[in-house]
Amino acid sequence: MNGTVLGNVESIRYFLPEIVLVGTILAVIAFELLAGRGRAPEPPTAIGRRSPVCDGTLAIGLLGVAGSLAALLSLGYEGPLLLFEGAIAWDPFSIFFRWFFLAVAAAVLLIAHPYRPLVCLHYGEFVSLVVGTAFGMMLLASSTNLLLVYLALEMVSLPSYILAGFLRGDRKSSEAALKYAVYGAAASGAMLYGFSFLYGMTGSIHFFEMREAIASGGIPVVHLLVPIVLVLAGFGYKIAAVPFHMWAPDVYEGSATPITAFFSVGPKAAGLAVLIRFFHSVFAAGGEASLRVIGSVDWTLLLAILSAITMTLGNLAAIGQDNLKRMLAYSSIAHAGTMLMGAVVLGGSGVHAILFYLVVYAFMNLGAFLVVIAISIDKRRETIADFRGLGWRMPFLGVSMTVFLLSLTGVPPTAGFVAKFAILRALIEEEIYWLAVIGVLNTVVSLYYYARVIKAMFLDAPDPTEPALPSLSRIHLALLALFLVPTILLGFRFGVLDAIAAASRFLVVGS
């Protein structure tokens, strides 16, 4: 799809959803400053106690996200555009991700609301950081220019570092922040070094001009391979693909659980979006149906190897984990590998399958994290031992967790099965059989560690000395139902989501 290039002034209209988000960040900070003026600073004992100020910041944050969604809805879609002289894409693919990130941000704000370690702990900052990350992710999924990719990536990374260390005074949380920041800064430095060589060889930082320079040939293999590997380090770090995944288990375990849930869905999807757009716009040409690799490097093979290693290592490492957050971290690495399998398939069917998978993954993964959050609302209860007998003590939580875990495995009739099937079908249609076989084998491995949790919940007796679990808050109950229904329903009535994913697979490919 060729897009019309819009000038700076005409583009502002289409940038309204993002502008609303930036306004929200400022409004939240200003509100907290003004409403909190004259009060004594909150003593440390106030953590966990709600106040009008902290409820107000949450309300403003949610209103801002809703306003951004409304702006997106009112803009409609009439055809692909390239905003700001070709720097930002306005195409079905980027609009899909704008929706996705806004929904994820709203869900995380609501999930965090009853979580006591976070409540009223600089809540305004928490809300503005989550909204800021959402803004960065929206930018990342739509940028068509190296400079903007770098800026957006940092707009996602920098707030994430702070979010990881948000539980101040908690040693694990601070350690998670340091590990996240050091790995992240090194990965983005490597990516930047790769960008500089791509710029040097193509003479441009705009995706489509770079593609023309690469298509005209004459760039030796080595000169393309090294920058591609460096750029993959930057994107792979956001997705948590092996071998750039080392930070993930530590950061997931150390951060506050609502923030972990956010990391496992938001930045991962953003990294996947920018990876697809970068490789499909710069290193591939020929329209949707006949998209083919250009340049001297077959990057689809690189991605295929990367996804096979990511899936296998993620699943194998998850087997030995006793901490549920670490287990879910490795499982999210394995899911990143599964989604990368879709990126190997050029043409629409791969992207189509990935978009479908992402939505399903968001429901089931946020759901699984929500169960962990719901039972560890007052103190850290994150090991599998803490889940013993949960199915009998809190049946609704236990049954929901079982559904989410089965869906994460990819067992029919859950949504996870349909999503995994879509990715495998795309691979088999392209006759990449070896990768499909590895994908199926990995599903079998993953069943083992997910089933361990289910066994602990239903077959193991609860510890009799264990005090009663906290009761489920109303927000969490509503959200749990919201995640549970699609996880089951999409297992057999997936027509609507499939149509949305099919319509959203189009990327703007030039001007």
Added chain:
Amino acid sequence: MNRLESYLLISSILAALGVVTIASRRNAVAILMGIELLLNAAALNFVAFGRFVKNAAGTHPLDGQIFAIFIIVLAAAEAVILLAVIIAIYRQVESIDADRLRELKG
């Protein structure tokens, strides 16, 4: 000295030093210095390419130079956050030795 190769040589030395520093030093501030070296290698590359490489139209747009300015600004932002995290760690552990951070592993 006024050739592209000499700039690329300097930047690759900078990048190599940066990577070695990140991989070998245990002090968190020293790791931050290594990251800065890597970022500056990329910035130097951008400026050098911007000066010597023509785009398809045969002109020299200022893309490379502008990119370098953005790198400098964002490197500062990144350093601020990393230093803040390092201070938070120091308050709890009384050390900024990356080897002594062993709460999270497995």
